[in-house]
Amino acid sequence: MAGVVEEYGARMQEQEKEIKSLIAEIESLKNPVILDYSLGLGEMLEENTKLKYRLNVLKRSLQEEESKVGSSMININQRLQNIFSVAIKLAYPHFENPPLAVTPSQHARFGDYQCNSAMAMSQQLKAKGEKINPMEIAKQIINNIPKNDIIEKVDIAGPGPDVQQKS
Structure with missing residues (x-):
């Protein structure tokens, strides 16, 4: 019986050592310490x-x-x-996706900018069976231009309106 008690005593001591070892490991996991902190990593983190x-x-x-x-x-x-x-939407509300072509004028005598939408709209309407002169379309567009602070003067020169901006 003495041998059995010694055997149990030895097993108990080993289990207590293992418990202490596991407790130490748990504590080290709770408070991690970075041991392999490289100098390059620190510089990169700072940067x-x-x-x-x-x-x-x-x-x-x-x-x-x-x-x-x-x-x-x-x-x-x-x-x-x-x-x-x-202006185009007000003048021709039934027109779906009307062409919009406003570009700097090629010739200074025609103003600073020009809108050539009237010609394209006339062609599209003609294809649908409506024959409207581009000059008439241009007049309707001009009549529907909302008040603004950049257009000084609008003229019809040829197939579409020309615009001069305020200086």
């Missing part, structure tokens, strides 16, 4: 932090600049396209 800071500064600057930009920064051609798009 990454600096880049993130710079990115945030640039984003804030961009937001400030965008908030300063008003309608005056919009492209003149784009504004004219918007104006003529409205």
Whole structure:
């Protein structure tokens, strides 16, 4: 019987050592310590932090600049396209996807910009069986131009209206 007690005592001591070892391992997992922290990784992390800071500064600057930009920064051609798009839709509301052609004028004597939509619209209407003179279409477009601060004068020269911008 003494042998059995000694055997159980030895097994108990081994289990207590194993329990202490497991407790130590659990504690080390709760508080990890990075032992293989390389110098290169540290430099990269520092550089990454600096880049993130710079990115945030640039984003804030961009937001400030965008908030300063008003309608005056919009492209003149784009504004004219918007104006003529409205005029065409008002003059010909039944026209689906009307052509919109506003471009800088090729000749200074015809103004600064020209809208050649009347000619294209006349051709499309002709294909549908409606025969309308481009000059008449141009007059209808001009009559429906909304009030704006960039068009000084609108003339019909040939097949479409020419536009002079305010200086």
